[in-house]
Amino acid sequence: MFITNVAILVLAGFVGYAVISKVPNTLHTPLMSGTNAIHGIVVLGGIIVLGLGEDLSVLDKGLLVIAIIFGTINVVGGFLVTDRMLEMFKSKPAPVKQDDEEQA
């Protein structure tokens, strides 16, 4: 099982490299923010450990609750802030308005 997982790990590394090395420079900030949101998947780790843990001490429950809160902030905040950034890129192809045409 472990070796299979290591194989998945290695392949995922190559996939990440292949997908991301094509990103243009201008999108690097949104990309960093987007990948940042994706590693918020650790929230799953917190949920699973807390969900399946029996006889967890109060301390451990507390640690895991904080972990889930942190992970959720990472996911929700990460995707939202990326979305806000990218919306600005999307609105760009629209023609530039020059509404105050002044007569000299």
Added chain:
Amino acid sequence: MNPVLATSFIHSDDLIAVLYIVAFSLFIYGLSGLTGPRTAVRGNRIAAVGMGIALLASFLIEGMGNWALIIIALVIGTIIGIPSARSVKMTAVPQMVALFNGVGGGAVALIAWAEFNDTGGFAGEPLTFVIPSLFAAIVGSVSFWGSNIAFAKLQEILPGHPISAGRLQQPLNLILLLIALASAVAIASGETATIYILVLLAASALLGLFVVLPIGGADMPVVISLLNAFTGLSAAATGLALNNTALIVAGMIVGASGTILTRLMADAMNRSIPSIIAGGFGGGGGEVGASGAGEHGGTVRATSAADAAIQMAFARQVVIVPGYGMAVAQAQHAVRELASELEKRNVEVKYAIHPVAGRMPGHMNVLLAEADVPYDQLKEMDEINPEFSRTDVALVIGANDVTNPAANTNSDSPIYGMPILNVNESKSVIVLKRSMNPGFAGIENELYFEPMTSMLFGDAKSSVAEITAELTAL
């Protein structure tokens, strides 16, 4: 029940496995959408849907309990996350990313800590569980504390210049790393006392603090990117420990992308990642730069908004060089208005975007996009550099190190060899700057002493607005 044993039947549950496959396929598909401005919004949303599916899948795991706590934690996280992402100013995005990255790393470290406690100090656990968990604990903790320092520096809670213990810094960091590793080895070889994990976490935390504190603000984008990659790798390690494919794939993709991004940024600044981590750039650079400026002995010419307006009004081509100063002053809308005013007078306006202008790659693009600057006016360094010799006025707005000719000419300069925007080839250079303070790298900029350069001191936003007002009055 022990989570590791418990997870062994997660995979027997085909539905969950399939949902995980769907989730990480959406991550990869979404990320590939981020490669173009048109598909990027959709790409990000697709990745978010993937995240939702992964979450849903983990709710389906048999034997889950503690639902109340899980839901409360999810709700609290959402309540904190949404407003902070909604209200953050676009200029403050770099530090927000640092903060979001930090909490991700913190989550990883906390999970490893709880696992340690829950399993009685990893007693009797296989090394395939223990080693990834310990890796996650160390890297997650470094990432959490390091990111918090990066946040504090960018938010100017802490001073941006390097803070370090000088010569002692590197031995100190090495000792901290060795302490963390020694605790990890002790735990892996069967020590179960809580003190070991606490020492491990504390040493890693101090390491994160001490590694980032001595790094100057100029290198901060690279550091955030590196910590982003670290958090990804630690998430992947958590995935290995928990035998969770979604975590492994998502974490590793982030690890790979963050590493590439870090290298691209470091290349653009002509800095090696090890020398950034070694730190103290700004401090050492300041001394070298100061002596260079002394030799120079040149004078700085100040100008007025009216003069700047006249110069630009009669130019054929104006190239705007934005930098962090524009971001701080929130001057992007004012800049856009100035450009419109110039375009009305048939002046060609272009923007020269240095890959590391601002504090993140693409930072300037995001800001200018916010101000509705047309995409095709934004020129990358290689495209714009040949144009400067045909440019009448280069308007430098709060950019410093990326325009410093010392990078091309002065082999003693700490930024020697860094690719720069060759603004000094333009007929005239107008620099908008708050004061003569050196930039983030702490180096004097020779550009300011050149005969074709004039300086307009003041806040970038009000300076730009004044120039625009003078232009309309012409």
